[in-house]
Amino acid sequence: MTGPPRRDAGRPRGATVVSAVLAAVRAELAETGFEGLSVERVARRAEVNKTSVYRRWPTREALVAAAMEGLLEEFGDSPDTGSLRGDLLALAAPIADLAARPDGVALLRAALATTARGDLGGAALQRAGDGHSASSLAERARARGEWRPGVDPQQAIFTLVGAIIHRTLLEQAGPTGEWLEGLVDIVHRGIRADP
Structure with a gap:
């Protein structure tokens, strides 16, 4: 044969x-x-x-x-844009782009399905808001006086990632640019230092 x-x-x-x-x-x-x-x-x-x-x-x-x-490794660290809001948007945009692609949606569904059974997909899904990216973003914001004390960086990033996943999988709507900017604004207001 x-x-x-x-x-x-x-x-x-x-x-x-x-x-x-x-x-x-x-x-x-x-x-x-x-x-x-x-x-x-x-x-x-x-x-x-x-x-x-x-x-x-x-x-x-x-x-x-x-x-x-493999897909998440393409993201790398979030770039330093010079502002907390800009950094949050730079971190969330590639995740939203992934969630808008058919293979990205399929991977998210599969990772969530395997997570429900405690398997390996959950570890990969967690990489989307991994501690390294979250802490480096927060360190830069703290140095600029933008990060409110007591806010957990990983929790803030998971808020972004979770909302994107919710939008894509449960609402079955694209995480468009306008929607993503609105989400980033909400998270930004919650974690920025008081003026």
């Missing part, structure tokens, strides 16, 4: 295979959702042997977590 040549045939396994598999996971999730996600179909779409997939990611939950991690 012949089929398409495997990406991992005749060359070292590495970033190319990982990239192909994670792209296949996102595409499969967008088509089938988490419940329909099949490691065999992911391997076929990525043109790799399914044992290569199982070796790195032994469960569907691990695949979802890796796919989410």
